Amino acid sequence: MTSKPLFRVLAPLAPAVADATVQIWFNDQPLDVPGGRSVAAALLAAGVQRFRATPVTGAPRGPYCMMGACFECLVEIDGVPSRKSCLVTVQDGMRIHSQEGARDLPFDADQASPHATQENAHGR
Numbered sequence: 001m002t003s004k005p006l007f008r009v010l011a012p013l014a015p016a017v018a019d020a021t022v023q024i025w026f027n028d029q030p031l032d033v034p035g036g037r038s039v040a041a042a043l044l045a046a047g048v049q050r051f052r053a054t055p056v057t058g059a060p061r062g063p064y065c066m067m068g069a070c071f072e073c074l075v076e077i078d079g080v081p082s083r084k085s086c087l088v089t090v091q092d093g094m095r096i097h098s099q100e101g102a103r104d105l106p107f108d109a110d111q112a113s114p115h116a117t118q119e120n121a122h123g124r
């Protein structure tokens with residue numbers, strides 16, 4: 001499966017129609033992206049193609065359906081992992097990171113048995 005996005009930016013909108021540009025951070029790099037659209041659309045418009053890596057092989061992935069059905073666009077947004085970037089509206093100042101592999105499950109000490117270790121399923 002290719003990770004090259006199937007989407008491309010069509011003709012630029014007229015200035016009166018275009019949304020204001022917002023500044024976001026993707027993997028700690030500042031990006032000026034068009035506002036008023038999803039995080040996925042904004043990142044694609046800025047040339048980002050790799051949104052996440054698969055948990056098993058680390059293969060690169062990018063948005064596929066752009067409607068919340070495929071999970072290929074998962075990223076971490078403002079510290080919250082596994083956000084579907086195609087369903088979140090981009091906001092000025094967002095801090096976005098590509099999602100690398102499997103997410104850790106939050107460890108809940110109150111729920112753990114006395115024999116449980118503080119490692120998750122990935123040994124971290």
Ligand code: FES
Nearest residue numbers: 066068070071086
């Ligand atoms: S692109 Fe398919 S869920 Fe976001």
